Amino acid sequence: MSAALPTSGREWHLVARPHGWPKAEDFALREAPVTAPREGRVLVRNLHFSVDPYMRGRMNDVKSYTPPFKLDHPMDGGAVGEVIASNAEGLAVGDHVLHGLGWREYAEVPAEHAVKVDASIAPLSAYLGVLGMTGLTAYAGLFEVASFKEGDAVFVSGAAGAVGSQVGQMARIKGASRVVGSAGSDEKVKLLVEEYGFDAAFNYHDGPVVEQLRAAAPDGIDVYFDNVGGEHLEAAISSLNVHGRVTVCGMIAQYNATEPAPGPRNLALVIGKRLRIQGMLVSDHAALQPQFVQDVAGWLASGELKYRETFVEGIENGFDAFVGLLRGENTGKMIVSLA
Numbered sequence: 001m002s003a004a005l006p007t008s009g010r011e012w013h014l015v016a017r018p019h020g021w022p023k024a025e026d027f028a029l030r031e032a033p034v035t036a037p038r039e040g041r042v043l044v045r046n047l048h049f050s051v052d053p054y055m056r057g058r059m060n061d062v063k064s065y066t067p068p069f070k071l072d073h074p075m076d077g078g079a080v081g082e083v084i085a086s087n088a089e090g091l092a093v094g095d096h097v098l099h100g101l102g103w104r105e106y107a108e109v110p111a112e113h114a115v116k117v118d119a120s121i122a123p124l125s126a127y128l129g130v131l132g133m134t135g136l137t138a139y140a141g142l143f144e145v146a147s148f149k150e151g152d153a154v155f156v157s158g159a160a161g162a163v164g165s166q167v168g169q170m171a172r173i174k175g176a177s178r179v180v181g182s183a184g185s186d187e188k189v190k191l192l193v194e195e196y197g198f199d200a201a202f203n204y205h206d207g208p209v210v211e212q213l214r215a216a217a218p219d220g221i222d223v224y225f226d227n228v229g230g231e232h233l234e235a236a237i238s239s240l241n242v243h244g245r246v247t248v249c250g251m252i253a254q255y256n257a258t259e260p261a262p263g264p265r266n267l268a269l270v271i272g273k274r275l276r277i278q279g280m281l282v283s284d285h286a287a288l289q290p291q292f293v294q295d296v297a298g299w300l301a302s303g304e305l306k307y308r309e310t311f312v313e314g315i316e317n318g319f320d321a322f323v324g325l326l327r328g329e330n331t332g333k334m335i336v337s338l339a
Contacts, residue, residue, distance in 0.1 A: 005043065005085055006034045011074040011104035012318050018059050020258045021326070026059075027319045032074070034106045036085055041108050042097070043085040047339040049102030050078035050128040051322040056255040065281055077102040078133055080117060080124045091116065098127045105315055105338060121297060129162050129333030130307040131296060133282055138166035138225075139292045140285035141247040143174075145278050146223045150175035153217055155236055157181075157204075158227035160188035162307075162333035163249060165196055167225045169305050172197050180216045182209065182232065184328045191331065195306055210235035220244075228253045234264035237275065246277040256326065308332030 008031045016026045037043045055077060058069045069075050079102035083095045088111035091097065097114040101107035117127045129135060141163075142148045154171040158164045159181025168179045181192045181201040192201035200216040213221075213235045222244050224236035229251025236246065254261040270277065299305035310330035312321035318336050325334040 005036060006106060008032060009034050009105035010315050012315070013072055014059060014069045014075055015072060017061055017071070018056075018256075021256045022056070022059065022319075022323060024319060029316060029318070032104070035108075037087040037108050040088050040112075041110050042083045042088050042091050042114060044079075044081040044097060044099060044101075044107045044109050044114070045084045045338075046079045046081040046102065046105055046107060047096075048080050048125045048128060048335050048337050049104075049318075050133075051318070051325050051334050051336060052077060052134075053250055053252050053255060053325065055322065056326060074101075075103040076100055078128050079103075079107065080127050081107070083114075096124055098132065102336075103318060122300060125309055125311075125333075125335050125337070126307070128335055129309060130166060130300070130305070131293065134162040134333055135166055135296055136285065136289065136292050137249060137280075137282040138163050138170060139296070140282060140288050141225060141249050141280050142167050142170055142223070144285060144288065145247040145280045146225065146245045148174065148176075148223055151177050152222040153178040153180070153219065153241075154223045154225065155180045155182075155213060155217060155221045155239065156225045156227070157232040157236075158250070158252060158328075159183055159192055159196075159198065159201065160331055161227060161328075162330075164225065164227050165192070165307065165332055166305070168192065168198050169196050169299075171223070173299060173304050178217060178219075178221075180213065180221070182212070182228075188331060191308075204232070208235075210238050213239050223247070225249060226251070230254060230261060234266055237264055237266050237269050237273075240269075240273055240275055242273050244273060244275050246275065248277060248279045252326070310334050311337045313337050 013028045015028045018026045099109045099114045154176050156164045156168045160183040178199045181198045182204045189201045192198040202212040220241040224246045226248045227250040230253040308331045321336050
């Protein structure tokens with residue numbers, strides 16, 4: 001056990017369920033007592049925590065694949081931090097761990113839910129993104145769900161985001177015939193082509209997605225990795241070749257909608273083209289973890305795979321970071337840094 005533990009720490013609570021776009025008054029940053037860890041647990045000082053699009057769904061009181069956040073309780077999500085007190089075998093003071101109790105300064109984490117991470121392989125924040133859930137989402141969604149094979153032409157929506165940027169690069173590394181991405185600003189489009197090696201990219205604000213995609217991939221696409229939904233999904237169905245595959249990872253375009261969004265108007269094309277459209281949750285693909293870490297660590301070391309992170313400093317800016325993510329203000333992984 002460690003001496004001189006903090007007596008309190010701040011944590012973000014959801015105090016009202018947002019209708020449409022989340023508002024500041026839906027959240028509260030509150031002080032909570034910090035105590036020594038109970039048996040089988042460690043006390044972690046969080047250094048970074050993740051804000052992710054899926055968290056918007058957890059703010060609604062609806063039945064879903066992951067339970068909704070409770071009102072007047074701390075929210076949670078991916079975090080990485082340093083053990084400052086241990087009451088568990090195998091984890092010592094000073095160890096760095098990845099766990100699921102983010103949105104707070106201090107977390108009492110059951111030892112079985114804390115994964116030791118190595119700061120010498122990559123910066124700790126990378127375990128929330130490129131080497132964490134985000135990276136595994138890209139890896140599993142492309143290789144397992146979309147059954148990517150060498151020579152496939154791939155289209156990624158929201159391609160400058162944490163998942164999308166990894167998908168495009170992984171496809172390129174594994175021999176895609178063409179990699180195309182969409183993004184929400186000219187700056188992000190430039191990043192996709194110049195830094196991440198996409199063959200083509202376009203700003204979806206510049207005109208109909210269906211027309212821009214057709215121009216960027218005149219021979220059609222074989223795989224569509226969907227982070228956006230809506231108009232992008234409709235455009236992809238139009239451009240997909242026979243036996244094309246779609247991984248539906250996210251639909252950020254409609255997360256804050258207050259009315260049901262219309263579905264793609266061209267779904268009948270699924271029949272003649274024999275398309276496969278499959279939703280994915282990263283939790284189904286845990287068995288890929290060892291192979292994923294091995295492959296991605298190698299690609300990072302060789303410089304083949306690049307990643308960006310957007311840091312927002314200070315727990316007090318956690319809500320702003322989350323809303324900024326929903327507005328697309330991040331490039332790559334959005335991280336709240338408490339270090």
